[in-house]
Each structure stands twice: as C-alpha cells, then as structure tokens.
Amino acid sequence: MSEPIIQLAGVNKWYGRFHVLKDVDLEVAAGERIVICGPSGSGKSTLIRCINRLEEHQQGRIVVDGVELTEDLKSVERIRREVGMVFQQFNLFPHLTVLENVALAPAWVLRLPREEAEARAMQQLARVRIADQAAKHPGQLSGGQQQRVAIARALCMQPRIMLFDEPTSALDPEMVKEVLDVMLELAGQGMTMVVVTHEMGFARSVADRVVFMDEGRIVEQNPPREFFANPRSERTRDFLGKILPR
Amino acid sequence: MEAIAARPDPAAAREPPPAAPGPAAWVRRNLFSSVPSALATLLVGAALVRVLPAAVRWLFTGAVWAPDYEACRRLEYHAACWGFVAEKHRLVLFGRYPFAEQWRPLVATLLVVAALAASAHPRSWRRWLAPAWAVVLAAFFLLVRGGALGLTYVDPGLWGGLPLTVLLTLVGVSASIPIGIVLALGRRSRLPVARGAASLYIEMVRGVPLITVLFVASFVFPLLLPQGLRLDPLARIALAITLFQAAYMAEVVRGGLQALPKGQLEAAASLGLSWWQAQRRVVLPQALVLVIPSFVNSLLSTFMDTSLVTVVSMYDLTGALRLALGDPQWRNFFIEGYLFVGAVYFACCLAMSRYSHWLEKRLGRWARRPEASAA
Numbered sequence: 001m002s003e004p005i006i007q008l009a010g011v012n013k014w015y016g017r018f019h020v021l022k023d024v025d026l027e028v029a030a031g032e033r034i035v036i037c038g039p040s041g042s043g044k045s046t047l048i049r050c051i052n053r054l055e056e057h058q059q060g061r062i063v064v065d066g067v068e069l070t071e072d073l074k075s076v077e078r079i080r081r082e083v084g085m086v087f088q089q090f091n092l093f094p095h096l097t098v099l100e101n102v103a104l105a106p107a108w109v110l111r112l113p114r115e116e117a118e119a120r121a122m123q124q125l126a127r128v129r130i131a132d133q134a135a136k137h138p139g140q141l142s143g144g145q146q147q148r149v150a151i152a153r154a155l156c157m158q159p160r161i162m163l164f165d166e167p168t169s170a171l172d173p174e175m176v177k178e179v180l181d182v183m184l185e186l187a188g189q190g191m192t193m194v195v196v197t198h199e200m201g202f203a204r205s206v207a208d209r210v211v212f213m214d215e216g217r218i219v220e221q222n223p224p225r226e227f228f229a230n231p232r233s234e235r236t237r238d239f240l241g242k243i244l245p246r
Numbered sequence: 247m248e249a250i251a252a253r254p255d256p257a258a259a260r261e262p263p264p265a266a267p268g269p270a271a272w273v274r275r276n277l278f279s280s281v282p283s284a285l286a287t288l289l290v291g292a293a294l295v296r297v298l299p300a301a302v303r304w305l306f307t308g309a310v311w312a313p314d315y316e317a318c319r320r321l322e323y324h325a326a327c328w329g330f331v332a333e334k335h336r337l338v339l340f341g342r343y344p345f346a347e348q349w350r351p352l353v354a355t356l357l358v359v360a361a362l363a364a365s366a367h368p369r370s371w372r373r374w375l376a377p378a379w380a381v382v383l384a385a386f387f388l389l390v391r392g393g394a395l396g397l398t399y400v401d402p403g404l405w406g407g408l409p410l411t412v413l414l415t416l417v418g419v420s421a422s423i424p425i426g427i428v429l430a431l432g433r434r435s436r437l438p439v440a441r442g443a444a445s446l447y448i449e450m451v452r453g454v455p456l457i458t459v460l461f462v463a464s465f466v467f468p469l470l471l472p473q474g475l476r477l478d479p480l481a482r483i484a485l486a487i488t489l490f491q492a493a494y495m496a497e498v499v500r501g502g503l504q505a506l507p508k509g510q511l512e513a514a515a516s517l518g519l520s521w522w523q524a525q526r527r528v529v530l531p532q533a534l535v536l537v538i539p540s541f542v543n544s545l546l547s548t549f550m551d552t553s554l555v556t557v558v559s560m561y562d563l564t565g566a567l568r569l570a571l572g573d574p575q576w577r578n579f580f581i582e583g584y585l586f587v588g589a590v591y592f593a594c595c596l597a598m599s600r601y602s603h604w605l606e607k608r609l610g611r612w613a614r615r616p617e618a619s620a621a
Contacts, residue, residue, distance in 0.1 A: 052516055054512050054515060054516065073520075077520060078518075080515065080517065080518040083516075084516070085516040087509060087513065087516075089507075091507075091509035091510060091512065093514075093528050095535070104527060104528075105517035105518060105519060108523050109517065109518040109523070137611075154516070154517070157518060
C-alpha cells in the first residue's frame with residue numbers, strides 16, 4: 001500500500017476537561033471510502049473535524065496529503081484547499097445565490113477569473129443535477145437540494161479528499177436518497193471519502209472500511225461485510241442491534 | 247360535469263373565506279372591536295374634537311406668516327408668529343456664515359443630498375461610489391471654505407446651521423462605520439492583544455459622555471499637540487464625534503457578528519478562505535444587513551447629538567436658532583423657532599428611517615422563503 005493520504009497517530013483531544021478523542025490511530029489510503037459510525041457523543045464528528053482543523057487536537061500527529069497539521073496557518077489553508085467538507089446543517093451562504101456559493105472559493109481562494117470560476121461552478125452543479133437552480137438563493141431550495149449544492153461547493157475546489165459530517169441527518173426522509181445517490185456517484189469516481197453517517201445501507205454498498213467509535217475511541221474497524229456479519233465487541237453488537245432493521 | 251359540481255373534491259384547494267369588505271367593517275375591526283377599544287376610540291375622538299380646531303387655528307389659520315413684528319405682537323401669543331421664521335430662517339439655516347455668500351453652503355448641501363439620493367439604491371453600490379463621494383466631499387469643502395476659484399475664504403469657525411449638522415453627521419457616521427467594524431472584529435479576535443485593545447477602547451469611550459469628549463477635543467487636545475502642529479477646531483470636533491461614535495458602532499456590529507451561526511465561518515474556513523476573506527465575503531455581508539436598524543438608530547442619534555457642539559461655540563441648526571433668538575425683538579417667539587427646527591429634524595429623521603426600512607427589506611430578501619423570487 002502506498003503512503004496513506006490521511007494519517008492520524010495517537011491523537012488526543014479535550015473540550016475543557018472532557019476527553020473527546022482518546023489515542024485515535026487511523027490511516028486512510030488514497031481512493032479509500034471510510035464510514036465512521038457510533039453513538040452520539042462518541043467523538044466521530046470531532047474526529048473528522050480535526051482532519052481539516054476545524055477542531056484542534058492537543059496530542060498526537062495528523063498528516064494530510066503529506067502535510068502535518070500544526071498551528072501554521074498557511075499549511076492549514078493549504079490542507080483545506082485539498083479537503084472538501086459537507087456539514088449536517090449544509091451551511092450554505094444565504095446571502096449569495098447558489099452559483100455564487102459554489103463559485104466563491106474558486107474566485108477568491110484560487111483567484112480564478114470570474115467567468116472561469118462560474119463555469120467551473122456550473123459544471124459541479126450539473127454534476128449534482130441542480131444546475132437549473134443556479135440563480136436562486138439557498139433559502140428557496142429544499143433541504144436535499146441545499147445539501148447537493150453544498151456538495152457541489154466543496155467539489156468545486158477539486159479536493160482530493162471529501163469529509164461528510166452526518167450529511168443526511170438534518171434531511172426529511174424523502175430527501176435522503178437524492179443526497180446519497182450523489183455520494184454514491186462520487187464514490188464510484190474514486191474520490192477519497194470519510195463519511196460520518198448512520199446510513200448503514202450506504203456503508204454496506206460503498207465503504208471499504210467501517211470504523212466504529214465509542215467514548216472517544218476507535219473500537220473496531222473492518223470491511224463492511226465483516227463488520228456487519230461478525231461485530232467483535234459487545235459495544236458494536238449493541239449499537240448495530242439498535243440501528244439495524246431486523 | 248354535474249356530478250363534479252354536485253360532489254366537489256374535498257381535498258381540492260379552496261379560496262379562503264373573504265375578509266369583510268368596506269369602510270364600515272374596517273371601523274368595526276380597528277376602532278370598536280371590544281368595549282375598551284370603543285371607549286378608547288370615543289375618548290381620543292372627543293379629545294381631538296376639542297384640541298384640533300384650536301391647534302389648527304394657532305398653527306395655521308390665525309398665524310402671521312409675514313416677517314411683520316407689529317402684526318406678531320398684536321397676536322399676543324394667541325396664534326403662531328411664523329414671521330419670526332420668515333425673518334430669521336437664513337440665520338437659523340446657515341448660522342454665522344456671511345449672508346451674501348450663503349448660496350455656497352446651500353449649493354454644497356444640496357450637492358450632498360443629491361449624492362445621498364444617488365447612492366441610496368444598492369444598484370449604485372459599485373467601485374466608483376467611493377471616489378465619487380471623495381469628489382462630492384471635496385466639492386463641499388471647496389464651496390463652503392472658499393479661498394480658491396475666486397471664492398472668498400470663510401473661516402470654519404463661521405460655518406453653521408444645517409450644513410454643519412449635515413457635515414458632522416455625514417463625516418461622523420461614514421468614518422465611524424469602518425472603524426467600528428475593525429473594533430468589533432478586534433473584540434472577537436482570538437489574538438489577546440487585539441481583543442484587549444479593542445475592548446479597552448470601546449469600554450472607555452462608552453463610559454464618557456459625548457459632551458466631555460467634545461470639551462476635551464476642543465480645549466485639551468490642542469494643548470497636547472506638539473508645537474507648530476495645528477488642527478482646526480472643526481476638524482477636531484469631527485474627529486471627536488467619529489471616534490466617539492465608532493465605539494457604539496463597534497457594539498452594533500458585534501451584535502450582528504454574534505447573531506451569525508458558527509457554521510457560516512466553518513464552511514468558509516473549510517473551503518480554504520482565509521480569515522479576512524471569510525469576514526469580507528461571508529460574515530460581514532450578512533452581519534451588516536442584520537444590524538441596519540441599529541445603524542439607523544446610531545445615524546439618527548448622531549444627527550441629533552451634533553446639537554451638542556454648541557457647547558464648544560459651534561452653531562449647528564439648534565445653536566443657530568439660539569443665535570436668532572438672541573435678537574431682543576424676536577426672542578419671545580422661541581416656540582415657533584423650536585417648532586421650525588423640530589420640523590426640519592423630523593423631516594430628515596423620517597426620511598432616513600423610511601429609507602432604512604426599505605433597504606432592510608430589499609437586502610434581507612434572501613432571508614425569506616420562496617415567494618420573494620416570484621418577481
């Protein structure tokens with residue numbers, strides 16, 4: 001296996017005195033698709049937010065695409081250009097149109113000329129099948145549409161890695177599928193993906209590996225077939241028993 | 247077809263029941279909807295019937311409009327003497343500015359008002375707006391100050407009345423907004439030095455009344471300047487108002503910054519935007535729209551606070567009125583004078599307040615749901 005594109009070694013993090021991440025080791029190879037699951041409060045969101053340094057870790061090493069995350073702002077900004085993120089609450093910019101949302105980073109971070117940034121944005125909007133809504137404001141779209149725009153916005157920086165932080169948890173049930181379909185397509189195109197989700201169907205069909213976290217620790221990680229068929233720890237069995245349909 | 251008409255689909259959308267039309271219904275709904283409401287209506291109505299005719303007589307029908315002192319005196323205060331305003335309006339509006347040259351501040355003020363009107367619409371918020379305003383302000387100073395292009399020089403100490411009020415408000419507000427934004431960002435910064443300095447400044451200024459700041463600016467500050475360096479009194483006062491107002495602006499802006507969900511900044515950061523880019527493109531455009539009502543509040547209070555400059559011998563609109571009332575012949579007609587000045591203030595403030603409502607609606611359109619896009 002080549003050098004991993006994401007590498008966490010002995011990562012610890014505290015919120016005040018609360019120990020959220022405990023000695024986390026995780027390696028993700030380029031092109032690999034990881035699903036992280038676990039009960040709420042287990043630190044899974046915090047973990048992926050450490051990968052683009054929206055949260056700072058206090059101990060251990062995080063190396064992304066060959067660059068170690070430290071306090072150095074320049075290297076953090078460089079990493080963020082390589083790592084796209086999709087949030088539970090979409091976090092679209094409500095004062096900008098859909099097109100402006102997606103073209104913003106290429107225009108200001110990559111300093112592309114406006115036409116070029118917008119052409120690139122239209123391409124990504126077409127990729128998530130929402131190009132016809134480009135002139136609207138996010139507030140005029142449904143939740144599922146907003147989340148697809150958010151995916152396009154992240155893709156528009158042509159990242160090598162995509163992080164998804166519970167991308168379907170805030171959606172009405174009938175909109176979950178349209179977002180998962182876009183994510184499935186993305187997975188099929190060889191994108192490195194780290195996905196925090198409770199969508200076990202998605203994990204089964206796409207993930208190369210499922211990582212189960214509990215109380216800030218990685219309890220086990222295995223390919224989905226193995227993970228669902230033979231969960232090793234008691235905690236994993238318990239968790240799967242609660243969320244899987246019988 | 248008859249079958250359909252006979253049994254309408256129960257799930258089909260129907261029109262809402264019509265609201266009762268006509269003025270009678272409006273009166274019932276708004277004036278007599280309940281016993282207390284009916285009583286209040288009758289009471290207020292009775293009071294109006296008693297007061298209104300007298301007020302109209304005092305203000306309009308019985309009033310003397312010509313600048314005729316004898317006619318005014320014969321009224322014995324039973325009606326308004328607008329003759330005072332007719333006689334003294336130029337002094338009230340322009341203060342001690344040389345009488346023959348008063349067209350200059352008039353033109354300058356109209357120029358500024360025209361520029362305000364032209365830049366009111368968001369469509370004109372383009373790159374050329376800042377240089378355009380620089381030209382307008384330069385023209386204002388050139389016209390009022392003179393000393394070039396064949397215009398005689400008029401010392402800033404003689405400027406007064408409405409032009410002075412407009413100038414101080416305009417400079418005070420427009421210069422204090424950027425300073426306030428920087429202070430607000432500083433106060434929320436993660437750098438302890440920036441945060442401490444911004445907080446200290448804001449708290450200190452907010453703990454001191456404007457009148458003290460004006461005194462310091464006009465009497466103490468010159469003593470502190472190094473020898474040979476002189477700042478003219480008007481510039482010192484404008485600077486004082488700006489720095490004072492900036493502390494309040496900072497708190498207004500901070501309110502807007504705090505109202506934004508944290509996810510906005512996180513999304514911007516996750517895209518690789520630097521802190522400054524995120525503030526400029528994502529945070530401030532939203533925060534500033536949120537605080538338009540408070541901005542206008544500050545604008546109105548600055549507009550009226552400028553009347554405090556009389557304590558340092560500058561004659562803004564209110565101060566100039568007092569100059570006018572210094573004339574022993576007319577000094578008893580102060581009610582008319584203050585009503586006139588009050589009307590000028592009211593007209594300006596109403597215009598600003600209506601404009602802000604309109605602007606808030608227009609800029610805040612993205613905050614609302616679909617219907618807004620129908621147009």
